[in-house]
């Protein structure tokens with residue numbers, strides 16, 4: 001299924017840039033624990049041809065990194081095809097965005113990607129600049145052409161047309177009177193943000209672990225207490241909010257190409273991020289069950 005194309009919609013406008021597409025120059029193998037399952041898993045990242053995008057290969061199937069293959073969001077972003085699921089792809093996709101990797105072959109062993117320490121660290125290391133080369137084709141990007149939003153109940157994600165990429169996120173620790181806010185423009189250092197780890201609230205921990213989630217990051221994830229303060233040492237101010245931005249950036253890659261626009265998120269998670277992506281590409285499933293929480297200006 002190489003070369004999977006997005007359906008052009010009135011919400012998006014495709015533009016050819018003067019920049020060359022990028023991919024890895026050689027294959028890298030990585031091993032670790034799955035973020036949620038905690039089982040040993042392996043993955044190989046390798047060069048891909050221009051125009052093929054990021055494609056996962058698992059158990060004889062090829063699964064493009066595209067919203068058409070999204071599995072229901074359960075605290076992560078997973079892709080599925082023919083009853084088989086590749087779990088927790090968002091941190092790799094986010095690292096691809098940061099490193100400007102357009103095309104990549106991802107051979108998955110074990111159905112889930114390695115977690116590392118719950119940040120983008122392992123992926124940013126694997127996709128370091130000296131391992132990436134340019135291809136003989138210009139990069140296509142898609143601009144947000146129309147303002148859209150999804151959300152309800154104090155959780156929202158907005159997409160606005162803009163000449164460059166920016167993302168703003170507000171994390172509200174309700175009921176604690178504390179918020180974290182991050183705003184990033186195109187020129188900001190997203191790789192620095194990549195150190196931010198995944199997190200959970202103390203009140204959720206028992207349910208998360210007993211539900212089979214978070215096993216691979218139980219020692220490294222940030223835990224926030226009831227008062228909104230971190231119970232573990234933080235790597236940066238606003239680390240929880242920074243990680244939410246990384247998750248959103250990774251989820252936006254599921255449009256199939258790099259997006260250009262202004263994104264504003266308030267307490268959003270993967271579920272809302274996925275709805276926004278589906279709405280942007282005009283994927284018609286989104287309005288059958290949850291259309292009431294989407295809108296446009």
Ligand SMILES: [Zn+2]
Nearest residue numbers: 090198243247
């Ligand atoms: Zn994450």
